[in-house]
Amino acid sequence: MIEVVKVSDKKGLKAFIDFPHALYAQDVNYVPELFIAQRDLLSPGKHPFYEHSQIQLFLAYQNKEIVGRIAAINNTNHNKTYEVTDGFFGFFDCINDQEVAGQLFNAAEAWLKAKGLTKVLGPANFSTNEVCGLLIDGFDGPPVAMMPYNAPYYLNLLEAIGFKKNVDLRAYRYTAGNYSERSVRLMEGIEERLKRNDITLRTINLKNFAAESAAIREVYNKAWDKNLGFVPMTDKEFDYTAKDLKMVLDPEFCILAEQHGKIVGFALAIPDINQILIKIKRGRLLPTGLFKLLLNKKKIDGIRILLLGVVDGYRKMGIEACLYGRIIKHFKARNMKYAEASWTLDHNDMINKPIEDIGGQLYRKYRILEKAI
Incomplete structure (x- = not known):
C-alpha cells in the first residue's frame, strides 16, 4: 500500500x-x-x-x-x-x-x-x-x-x-584545447570598436559587491525578460542568490560590460563546485565535509558558464562575443579542463550559434514538461 x-x-x-x-x-x-x-x-x-x-x-x-x-x-x-x-x-x-x-x-x-x-x-x-x-x-x-x-x-x-x-x-561543453581561439583573437578588435561607443568591459569589484550586485540585478531582470517563463527576481531573492554565489566567485569569471558607468551586459561563470560536493556524504558539512570543501576548492578544474546577457538595444554589437572571449581567455590562463555553458533554450539560435561557433559541443538536454489539471 x-x-x-x-x-x-x-x-x-x-x-x-x-x-x-x-x-x-x-x-x-x-x-x-x-x-x-x-x-x-x-x-x-x-x-x-x-x-x-x-x-x-x-x-x-x-x-x-x-x-x-x-x-x-x-x-x-x-x-x-x-x-x-x-x-x-x-x-x-x-x-x-x-x-x-x-x-x-x-x-x-x-x-x-x-x-x-x-x-x-x-x-x-x-x-x-x-x-x-x-x-x-x-x-x-x-x-x-x-x-x-x-x-x-x-x-x-x-x-x-x-x-x-x-x-x-541545452547544455554545451568545452574541453581544454578543443575550443576556437578565434573568438579570443577577434575579441580585441571588437572591444576596440566598442570603446568608440564608450562601451568597456571589466571584472566585478568584490570590494563594492553590494552596489555591483544591485546593478547586475537590474540588467538580469531586463536581459532575461523574454526568456522561458522568466519572472523578475525580487530584490531579496536576487540578494539571497548573490550572497551564495559570492562564496565561490572568481572575479575574473564575472565580466561586466558598461557604458558611461551603466552596466549593459554581463557574464558569469562559476567553479564546478560539484567536483567537491560529490565527495561530501549526504551533503553534511560536519564533521569532515567542511574540511573537504576548503581543502579542495582551489583544485577545481572546471566551470559552468551560468549567465550571459545583454540588455535590449545593445545586442548584436559584439558584446556577447567579447564576454565569452574574456571567459575563455581566463579559462585558458587557469589551465582548466572543461567548461559547461548551460542552460540555453533549444530554439534560441541567437545564443546557441555563437556557442557552437567557438567550439561548444551539445552534450546534454533537459526538458520542461507540462500537463493540464
Whole structure:
C-alpha cells in the first residue's frame, strides 16, 4: 500500500531532503545537495520566495519506507507576470514505480487545483530562476554546479502520467584545447570598436559587491525578460542568490560590460563546485565535509558558464562575443579542463550559434514538461 503524506515538521523536512541519498546510493554520478542549503531553501521564513508564493512538500511511503517525494509550487509572481494559472512541480524523486509516481502527482495536483491552478509545469525548484529541467539525454557523468540530475526512467514515468514536452534546454561543453581561439583573437578588435561607443568591459569589484550586485540585478531582470517563463527576481531573492554565489566567485569569471558607468551586459561563470560536493556524504558539512570543501576548492578544474546577457538595444554589437572571449581567455590562463555553458533554450539560435561557433559541443538536454489539471 502506498501512502502520500504532507511534510509538516522538521523531521519530515529532513526525510524529504535525505531521500535522494538513498535512492541514488549506487549511482556514481549522483551529487548530494548541501543539507543546510536545501533546508533553508525549503523553509518558509528562510528564503524570500515565501514572501509572495507557497509550496507544499509530499512524501510517498510504501511498507513504512520512503519511496518518493515531490513539491507542489504556487508561484504567484509567475502567474501575475503572465496572467496565467500555472502551477509547478519540483524536487521530484521516485523509485521506478508508476503507481508511486502517480500517487505523488495526484497529491500535488490536488493541492494545486485547490489554489485555482489549471496547469502544472516542471520540474522547477522553484522557477526557471533556480534549478530546473528533467535530464533526458547525457547520463554519462555527474551534473555540474546548480544543474539537475535524475535517473533515465523519470521521463517514462512522467509521460505515462500525461505530461508532454513544453520546451527543451541545452547544455554545451568545452574541453581544454578543443575550443576556437578565434573568438579570443577577434575579441580585441571588437572591444576596440566598442570603446568608440564608450562601451568597456571589466571584472566585478568584490570590494563594492553590494552596489555591483544591485546593478547586475537590474540588467538580469531586463536581459532575461523574454526568456522561458522568466519572472523578475525580487530584490531579496536576487540578494539571497548573490550572497551564495559570492562564496565561490572568481572575479575574473564575472565580466561586466558598461557604458558611461551603466552596466549593459554581463557574464558569469562559476567553479564546478560539484567536483567537491560529490565527495561530501549526504551533503553534511560536519564533521569532515567542511574540511573537504576548503581543502579542495582551489583544485577545481572546471566551470559552468551560468549567465550571459545583454540588455535590449545593445545586442548584436559584439558584446556577447567579447564576454565569452574574456571567459575563455581566463579559462585558458587557469589551465582548466572543461567548461559547461548551460542552460540555453533549444530554439534560441541567437545564443546557441555563437556557442557552437567557438567550439561548444551539445552534450546534454533537459526538458520542461507540462500537463493540464
